[in-house]
């Protein structure tokens with residue numbers, strides 16, 4: 377349905393804000409020359425060879441998609457000034473946490489950012505300056521696929537003197553494959569990927585969730601894509617198949633080990649050059665893990681191109697190619713897993729946390745926290761049994777569509793992030809009816825202290841003081857129950873309640889916690905609707 381139903385994406389099609397003022401000031405920085413440098417190692421040569429330039433190329437990110445498209449915004453939802461947003465953002469993490477000495481003690485993980493250049497130097501400059509504000513980004517590698525444009529480190533302004541920047545100008549367009557070849561050269565063990573035409577406003581929160589489980593792919597996806605990706609998950613427990621597709625271009629973390637394994641897979645299972653353009657499809661599916669996806673609205677830096685960056689502008693042929701590669705990647709994975717030697721190439725073990733144990737759902741819009749809930753309105757991927765006998769991904773989608781889950785419009789209006797989007801008029805709806813033990817809550821990027829939480833709903837929630845337990849945690853594993861829950865009469869209405877509570881001093885010295893969970897102490901009779909949450913000093 378996504379190939380024809382373009383109207384399912386209108387709000388997200390173009391959130392393009394006005395940033396031209398910012399751009400014009402930067403124009404004089406750009407110095408392009410045609411002198412290039414070509415990098416050659418064995419792996420490059422083997423990988424580059426089959427890739428011949430092709431005009432009709434399509435790829436998942438639009439880093440090599442050069443056709444003009446003039447999609448004017450139909451319903452710009454987020455009219456914001458990008459420059460203001462960028463200036464207002466800074467990391468809660470400190471440079472001092474990422475020195476070599478500090479890293480040996482504090483469990484933080486330094487990361488290499490991998491960016492691809494194709495066109496729109498200005499956007500790339502914005503992205504580089506922006507991500508360099510985040511001290512966990514210790515290295516930035518730019519791979520420029522455009523041989524008509526040469527770019528250099530001096531073209532960029534970094535916000536942080538601790539970050540190193542290297543630029544590679546490629547003679548050939550390696551498309552998305554260059555993400556992986558570039559990440560394989562990274563100094564650090566983990567890579568951060570982002571296309572130049574997106575602005576990831578959730579750097580700290582995505583990183584915070586990545587720190588919990590660094591081995592998995594962590595990605596930002598727009599709510600509608602989050603739903604869409606549920607249909608592109610493939611499970612077969614007899615064959616140890618448990619995988620899913622995710623886009624990577626809107627901000628994602630992946631381990632260099634997975635990337636290098638992927639390059640090894642490409643070395644053993646040779647793909648035709650047209651398939652290599654879909655490297656992102658093969659990479660995420662061939663990890664044989666469900667990616668850890670967060671669902672949140674995203675900002676594009678491309679006013680003109682807008683949602684061309686996504687795939688909803690694809691024509692039927694392009695969609696068929698995409699589907700064809702999803703199926704091809706899955707079939708090859710299934711076949712390899714079915715024979716014993718496949719386990720060398722592909723990971724048969726499902727990594728923890730298992731799908732049902734993942735409860736991080738969306739970054740808070742202010743990037744200071746993450747929304748958590750165990751209530752998942754979507755079915756577990758294993759509910760669709762993949763027997764490797766379908767002829768089109770539509771067959772897989774059709775089986776998924778028979779299951780019970782929210783429709784597109786419901787999800788657009790009630791996806792997780794609406795609980796933490798600084799807007800009391802938009803609400804997350806749990807879709808499922810909460811039972812005893814179901815919960816929602818927050819993980820904070822920085823620990824906080826609070827003795828009360830205000831919950832805003834659209835429903836009568838006056839009985840919430842008797843409906844929930846409140847628990848806090850430092851690490852997300854050990855939870856301590858708070859006591860004395862009672863509602864505060866100040867600001868009390870049918871749809872707004874402030875719960876006061878006393879929590880045990882888990883930090884021993886200061887009453888700080890990193891996680892809070894509001895857990896149902898009774899079975900509910902209808903879905904929950906949460907529009908906003910407020911704690912001392914933090915309002916989402």
Ligand SMILES: *[C@@H]1O[C@H](CO)[C@@H](O)[C@H](O)[C@H]1NC(C)=O
Nearest residue numbers: 462463464465466509534535
């Ligand atoms: C670095 O980021 C801070 C915080 O947003 C901003 O105030 C400052 O101007 C930036 N500096 C540069 C060189 O971009």
Ligand SMILES: *[C@@H]1O[C@H](CO)[C@@H](O)[C@H](O)[C@H]1NC(C)=O
Nearest residue numbers: 761762763764765766767771
């Ligand atoms: C595919 O395999 C499943 C399970 O073995 C079976 O139930 C189904 O009928 C098969 N479908 C086709 C189209 O062969």
Ligand SMILES: *[C@@H]1O[C@H](CO)[C@@H](O)[C@H](O)[C@H]1NC(C)=O
Nearest residue numbers: 810811812813897898899900
């Ligand atoms: C709550 O619902 C669960 C699952 O439907 C049920 O097993 C349990 O008995 C219910 N508990 C109460 C106290 O009603």
